[in-house]
Amino acid sequence: MTANAIRLDCVKKSFGMTEVIPELTAEFAASEFTVILGPSGCGKSTLLNMIAGLERVSGGRIFIGEKEVQDVEPKDRGCAMVFQNYALYPHMSVAGNIGYSLKVARVPRPDRERRVRVAAEFVGLSGFLERRPSELSGGQRQRVAIARAIVREPQVLLFDEPLSNLDAQLRHDMRMELSELHMRIGATTVFVTHDQVEAMTLADRVLILNNGRVEQFASPHEIYHRPATTFVAGFIGTPAMNLIKVIGDGRHLRLADGTEIAPHGRTGPVVLGIRPEKIGIGEGVIASEVIYREDLGSHTSFVVRLNGEQEVNVATPIGTELAGLDQLYLTFPEKDLHLFDSANGQRL
Amino acid sequence: MVRRYCKAGKMRQGFYVGRVTYAMLVAPILVLIFLFFYVPVGLAFFWSFFLERPFGGGSQFVGMQNFSRVLSDPVYWEALRRTVVFMIIAPGLAIGISLVLALAADRGLRLSQAARNIVIWPKAVAGASIGVVFVFIFNPFLGIFSPINDLFPGLWNPRIDGNDAFATIVVAQVWNGIPFNFVILLSGLQAIPDMLVKSAAMDGAGSWRRILDIQLPLLTPQLFLTFVLEFVGTVVEAFGLIDTMTQGGPGEATTLLIYKIYVDGFKAYDLSGAATQTVLLMIFVIVMVLLQFRLEKHVKYER
Numbered sequence: 001m002t003a004n005a006i007r008l009d010c011v012k013k014s015f016g017m018t019e020v021i022p023e024l025t026a027e028f029a030a031s032e033f034t035v036i037l038g039p040s041g042c043g044k045s046t047l048l049n050m051i052a053g054l055e056r057v058s059g060g061r062i063f064i065g066e067k068e069v070q071d072v073e074p075k076d077r078g079c080a081m082v083f084q085n086y087a088l089y090p091h092m093s094v095a096g097n098i099g100y101s102l103k104v105a106r107v108p109r110p111d112r113e114r115r116v117r118v119a120a121e122f123v124g125l126s127g128f129l130e131r132r133p134s135e136l137s138g139g140q141r142q143r144v145a146i147a148r149a150i151v152r153e154p155q156v157l158l159f160d161e162p163l164s165n166l167d168a169q170l171r172h173d174m175r176m177e178l179s180e181l182h183m184r185i186g187a188t189t190v191f192v193t194h195d196q197v198e199a200m201t202l203a204d205r206v207l208i209l210n211n212g213r214v215e216q217f218a219s220p221h222e223i224y225h226r227p228a229t230t231f232v233a234g235f236i237g238t239p240a241m242n243l244i245k246v247i248g249d250g251r252h253l254r255l256a257d258g259t260e261i262a263p264h265g266r267t268g269p270v271v272l273g274i275r276p277e278k279i280g281i282g283e284g285v286i287a288s289e290v291i292y293r294e295d296l297g298s299h300t301s302f303v304v305r306l307n308g309e310q311e312v313n314v315a316t317p318i319g320t321e322l323a324g325l326d327q328l329y330l331t332f333p334e335k336d337l338h339l340f341d342s343a344n345g346q347r348l
Numbered sequence: 349m350v351r352r353y354c355k356a357g358k359m360r361q362g363f364y365v366g367r368v369t370y371a372m373l374v375a376p377i378l379v380l381i382f383l384f385f386y387v388p389v390g391l392a393f394f395w396s397f398f399l400e401r402p403f404g405g406g407s408q409f410v411g412m413q414n415f416s417r418v419l420s421d422p423v424y425w426e427a428l429r430r431t432v433v434f435m436i437i438a439p440g441l442a443i444g445i446s447l448v449l450a451l452a453a454d455r456g457l458r459l460s461q462a463a464r465n466i467v468i469w470p471k472a473v474a475g476a477s478i479g480v481v482f483v484f485i486f487n488p489f490l491g492i493f494s495p496i497n498d499l500f501p502g503l504w505n506p507r508i509d510g511n512d513a514f515a516t517i518v519v520a521q522v523w524n525g526i527p528f529n530f531v532i533l534l535s536g537l538q539a540i541p542d543m544l545v546k547s548a549a550m551d552g553a554g555s556w557r558r559i560l561d562i563q564l565p566l567l568t569p570q571l572f573l574t575f576v577l578e579f580v581g582t583v584v585e586a587f588g589l590i591d592t593m594t595q596g597g598p599g600e601a602t603t604l605l606i607y608k609i610y611v612d613g614f615k616a617y618d619l620s621g622a623a624t625q626t627v628l629l630m631i632f633v634i635v636m637v638l639l640q641f642r643l644e645k646h647v648k649y650e651r
Binding site: 052053054073074075079080081083084085087088089090091100101104105148152 | 541543544546547548549550551552553554557561562565566
């Protein structure tokens with residue numbers, strides 16, 4: 001099977017007066033697993049629906065492969081979709097659900113039954129073909145939805161928050177299965193989620209969307225280690241990157257009250273970003289008051305307050321125990337600092 | 349007393365504790381149902397085994413003679429035949445048209461919001477008033493079909509032509525039934541999760557296919573409800589229309605069972621015959637409804 005790339009060219013969407021996506025251009029490479037990540041209401045599901053054809057674009061063009069599809073009916077776009085609440089047909093058996101698209105496409109019955117069996121086996125539901133969706137558990141329903149999407153070997157697979165209704169353990173198992181599935185069938189996959197763990201684990205590339213704008217579109221590694229904006233920095237990581245307002249005097253970065261934070265050649269106000277686990281504890285010079293502490297077993301996570309009232313998350317290295325301290329002395333290693341423009345939040 | 353039950357209600361999560369309160373709340377409607385439904389029904393059963401005098405005063409037990417008399421009367425069978433025809437045509441049209449309207453309103457076509465309200469209005473008109481209005485509309489000389497008679501004299505005249513008269517009753521009944529069916533079917537369609545329809549679209553189904561494969565099967569409970577109510581309505585409630593529009597004529601072209609009961613009982617004073625026909629009609633309706641419920645068991649599903 002040859003997969004097709006998806007290209008979005010200046011795509012716009014508004015509902016009445018509400019502009020959801022001002023203008024978005026992006027390309028999802030063939031056979032790539034792209035995750036669209038963003039907070040609720042950022043327009044990510046709308047974007048997916050526009051690729052699927054369930055939502056019309058207000059402007060711009062969408063290409064799947066070489067074909068311009070923004071005015072094409074969903075059924076002629078070659079996409080399959082897995083919905084958040086599965087959207088299984090309650091009046092059809094599992095086999096009926098999986099085979100419906102083949103039935104609509106007038107695939108002859110013997111061929112249809114064979115492909116339904118293969119798809120059901122693929123997701124481990126061989127013994128359930130005659131059941132009704134109401135007789136299945138959440139995880140099983142999700143598998144039916146996936147089997148239904150892959151049965152006609154689509155060029156493009158779309159997922160709309162498919163794991164958000166599952167419990168934590170099941171979600172973990174399904175992540176592994178989805179990853180394996182993608183490797184086996186190789187369709188161009190677009191996966192919408194608000195869960196950063198899903199994004200980091202599944203994606204070849206992550207598109208981070210905020211208010212309908214692309215904040216960053218890069219590999220998970222780059223998103224984590226080189227966030228392009230303060231939004232990405234504050235969204236990725238648990239807890240997320242600390243963002244501290246500092247002023248550079250040409251030799252040091254200082255807090256508003258003058259406390260020296262780290263050596264740096266920058267002048268003027270900037271936003272300093274540092275991950276909680278990169279902050280050095282103990283030997284440092286920056287005094288801070290502990291206001292909250294979580295012992296997670298593997299490590300301890302603190303919330304501390306610096307002079308100048310800024311709160312900072314700090315995580316100890318794995319295996320370190322720091323009990324009963326009211327004060328920590330911190331260092332911010334220069335190589336782990338990220339600097340962002342204080343006006344527009346862009347990485348410097 | 350009110351306060352006491354409020355307290356108790358809170359403790360027991362809103363259930364009434366006292367049987368007395370419960371009984372008092374249910375009593376008014378039970379009294380009404382008893383007085384105006386069960387008592388007449390019981391009396392009808394009773395009279396169907398007696399020969400009643402038209403102006404009261406003594407009655408005579410005759411066993412099954414009333415039944416054999418009614419059932420051997422060809423006029424009765426003719427009325428039954430007309431009722432069955434009416435029962436098939438009127439609900440079929442009333443539900444078919446409502447379904448088309450509801451599907452259109454559900455798709456959110458232009459002006460569907462306004463149309464939704466307009467379609468519901470006729471529900472507020474009483475059956476007899478509908479009859480009076482339709483008599484005027486269908487009047488062969490003044491009504492909207494009168495131009496037909498200018499072109500082909502005598503083609504349209506419900507006062508003379510039995511088929512025309514039957515058609516007017518059907519039209520009035522259908523018009524009367526559409527608002528309620530429309531509301532029920534539209535709410536049923538809107539209860540179908542949007543995602544299912546979208547999912548079918550992704551599976552390659554065009555809009556007709558989605559209606560046939562997804563929306564209609566999931567609308568079965570509402571379709572069933574409207575069919576049951578329509579069947580009962582055509583048998584029982586068509587009375588108001590017939591009485592105002594055709595009085596069962598011309599000839600007996602629009603004399604359905606319910607109207608025949610009225611004519612036999614209150615015009616011809618054959619009280620026993622009318623009571624017997626009432627019993628038979630009731631059995632007929634009960635059998636129809638039971639059959640429909642049997643049917644429903646086969647189309648049930650869980651959402």
